[in-house]
Amino acid sequence: MGKERDVRVFITGATGFVGGHVARQYAAEGACLRLLTRQTSRLDSLAGIDAEMVKGDLREPEKLRSALSGCDALVHVAADYRLWVRDPKQMYAANVDGTRELLKLAREVGIQRVVYTSSVATMGFKTDGTIVNEETPVSLTDMIGHYKRSKFLAELEAIQAAKAGQHVIILNPTTPIGPGDAKPTPTGRIIVDFLNKKFPAYVDTGLNLVDVAEVARMHMVALERGTPGKRYILGGENLTLKQILDRMSAITGLPSPKRKVPHSVAMGFAFFDETITGKLRGKEPRATVEAVRMGKKMMFASSARAERGLGFQVVPVYPALRAAIDWFVAHEYAPAP
Numbered sequence: 001m002g003k004e005r006d007v008r009v010f011i012t013g014a015t016g017f018v019g020g021h022v023a024r025q026y027a028a029e030g031a032c033l034r035l036l037t038r039q040t041s042r043l044d045s046l047a048g049i050d051a052e053m054v055k056g057d058l059r060e061p062e063k064l065r066s067a068l069s070g071c072d073a074l075v076h077v078a079a080d081y082r083l084w085v086r087d088p089k090q091m092y093a094a095n096v097d098g099t100r101e102l103l104k105l106a107r108e109v110g111i112q113r114v115v116y117t118s119s120v121a122t123m124g125f126k127t128d129g130t131i132v133n134e135e136t137p138v139s140l141t142d143m144i145g146h147y148k149r150s151k152f153l154a155e156l157e158a159i160q161a162a163k164a165g166q167h168v169i170i171l172n173p174t175t176p177i178g179p180g181d182a183k184p185t186p187t188g189r190i191i192v193d194f195l196n197k198k199f200p201a202y203v204d205t206g207l208n209l210v211d212v213a214e215v216a217r218m219h220m221v222a223l224e225r226g227t228p229g230k231r232y233i234l235g236g237e238n239l240t241l242k243q244i245l246d247r248m249s250a251i252t253g254l255p256s257p258k259r260k261v262p263h264s265v266a267m268g269f270a271f272f273d274e275t276i277t278g279k280l281r282g283k284e285p286r287a288t289v290e291a292v293r294m295g296k297k298m299m300f301a302s303s304a305r306a307e308r309g310l311g312f313q314v315v316p317v318y319p320a321l322r323a324a325i326d327w328f329v330a331h332e333y334a335p336a337p
Contacts, residue, residue, distance in 0.1 A: 017212065034051065133301065176211070202257050233302065
């Protein structure tokens with residue numbers, strides 16, 4: 001993209017973990033930024049970024065028309081990312097309807113290029129640890145839980161828009177980690193719980209961890225090099241949960257849990273926690289039935305297409321994991337190990 005001040009980019013989700021890193025990447029390249037923030041958003045993560053802040057909500061997309069006007073590109077990172085939600089309709093309104101209407105508005109105001117941030121959750125994962133890619137067969141019935149279903153349906157909206165001629169590139173990050181996960185995301189919670197010694201046991205599952213900085217870099221590169229309508233997995237290392245915990249143990253000196261529990265036991269705990277904490281107390285449970293059901297599948301993926309087409313780099317995840325741990329400790333999510 002180059003350091004051209006006249007490139008105007010509208011970014012959604014900039015107050016979130018991935019979106020904040022994306023916004024900083026664009027700012028460093030000299031783009032003129034408009035960032036969507038909600039009325040309730042904390043803006044700490046955007047400190048020092050030269051950008052125009054736009055108040056709005058994905059569930060009221062028509063109000064964003066004037067903010068989108070005059071922009072050269074839309075980078076749609078925002079999503080309702082929760083594994084438990086009291087009212088699923090709100091999640092579908094933001095993730096599916098919001099994406100469809102935002103793409104429609106982008107066409108109507110003449111935005112030339114769009115990057116849509118989907119998720120590796122939309123891929124067809126297996127229980128046997130098979131490494132999947134963008135061509136692995138998958139359908140809506142394979143999606144476990146409202147978050148995955150909503151992202152799958154939103155991705156279909158992006159694919160349909162591209163088929164109709166809109167320049168939409170679809171990025172599918174795996175599990176980003178690094179500094180700045182303020183909420184934190186479900187993955188960030190694994191790190192925080194480990195640091196707080198609240199991880200007495202583990203289940204047999206697997207994730208692909210990726211450095212959030214490399215994910216953010218691809219959000220710039222994809223505008224120039226991506227093929228409209230194509231999905232690009234952005235991943236790093238395929239690791240079992242036990243391997244992730246062992247790496248955190250090596251970094252911090254804290255003990256890694258040795259006890260493996262069956263999925264049936266984890267399911268029982270999740271059902272209890274969801275019932276008591278979620279339904280009766282109205283708070284987000286630490287464990288959810290959907291998360292345990294997802295855990296039966298090994299979320300191992302290949303980033304070969306992104307490597308070939310975008311120049312994506314699969315980098316070791318150790319530095320990003322260390323940076324995430326240091327950030328959580330520095331911001332008092334956990335005591336120094």
